Amino acid sequence: MAVTVTIPTALRQYAGGHASITLPAGSVGQILATLREQYPQLGKQLYNDQGALRSFVNVYVGDEDIRHLQGVETHVADGETVSIIPAIAGGVMVLHGERCTVNVRYGWKECCYAASHALQ
């Protein structure tokens, strides 16, 4: 009895670099709890301090968003896939990081999201 959890590129660094992880079947909540135990850093990305799934991380069972099923109570049967789909902004955005020289000269665009934070 096993299900596949797909890990998006953005979060693979917190999951030992794995693109997918095989876990025992159960509810979405149980599966994600097991995932958190195995990869605590990944858990911090998925859940906020109040223990709720973060609003920019969506979880799908098959092709359906769990918000439109039974949420974390949704049962995942043997052979099904759980997908973690975070919001991505795109481009070559330097996410937590650095201000590109071109942007220092010409404005806000490519690295804006990063830049102002990084400087805090």
Add this chain to the structure above:
Amino acid sequence: MRPVTLSNEEIRRYSRHLILPEFGMEAQRKLKCGSVLLIGTGGLGSPLALYLAAAGVGHIGLVDFDVVDESNLQRQVVHGTSTLGVRKTESAKMRLRDLNPYIDIATYETQITSENAFDLMRPYDIIVDGTDNFPTRYLTNDASVMLGKPNVYGSIFRFEGQVTVFSPEDGGPCYRCLYPEPPPPGLVPSCAEGGVLGVLPGVIGTIQATEAIKLLAGIGETLIGRLILYDALTMRFRELKLRRNPDCPVCGEHPTITELIDYQQFCGITPEEAQRDTSIEITPIEVAEWLRRDDSPFLLDVREANEWEIGHLPGAVRISVNELAERLHELDSAVAMVVYCRSGVRSARAVEQLRQAGFRKVKNLAGGILRWSDEVDPSMPKY
């Protein structure tokens, strides 16, 4: 629809469309009198602009205020070496003019903001989101919803892309139904994760162009209500269902956001740069001098291995900022240390972390490798 005819030249040009039974003269005429606003003329905007122009979309608007940089050309195929340093809107316009002289191209050398978004979007039938940051994505979404225009959405990250069409007017969801809030800045991956496979926006942008053309021509089945995920590394396409959120603050039954807001603030961005702690910084010139003395500092490089490969300071030791917490025991707090990264941002975080762990003699190389290359060693490659 405005009466529109195709000239004999246009008929020759678009003949491979016209002989498609599902397309034909009618769809081609719809493209000719259709209009698309492209927000961003970068990785996604490049293939979008090229294919929409080639297909004969009659009115294309380009919004961008950046200029073409060498590092863009790995993926932004509408631009070229000959237009380095040129405004992206102008660079793209020149290429599109050459590609198809029968269409109108409007350029807007500006950043889309809450103040100008409605004015920019209003004349267009379709909005295409080819941007690369969360504030502009939420702004584009909200303004499109409020104006009742379809928003052809694409986004990319490293090897992965997402693409869909948001159109509450047609009963589908909007971006906020999918993601009500953006990630807080601290929770998104670090800069070393920020690259992108050059061909990836080609794939995603081309899908966006396909959808825009179908919407204008009124043919086929669009991506409204479906999200396509593409993984270039494993070469897999997947499709997920998207549903409208009745409680969506923008397109829901009782919207709470009815005018454009401050999207920088919404995304947690505070523009003040003054918060930077400069007391822990040291300039490249000072470090270069220090390295020539007997008491030269220990150099800690906190970048990723692939960045180290591009170039690093002689004698430095590399521990990624992401591994620093687990590898503190490898460092000696009694030794004076200079920490660096590409631009000085990650190293500032590392210095903060080291200070909290009791390292007192730690300085951050201001401006990182980039400034080192400018001020000390021009042979150090900038990336």
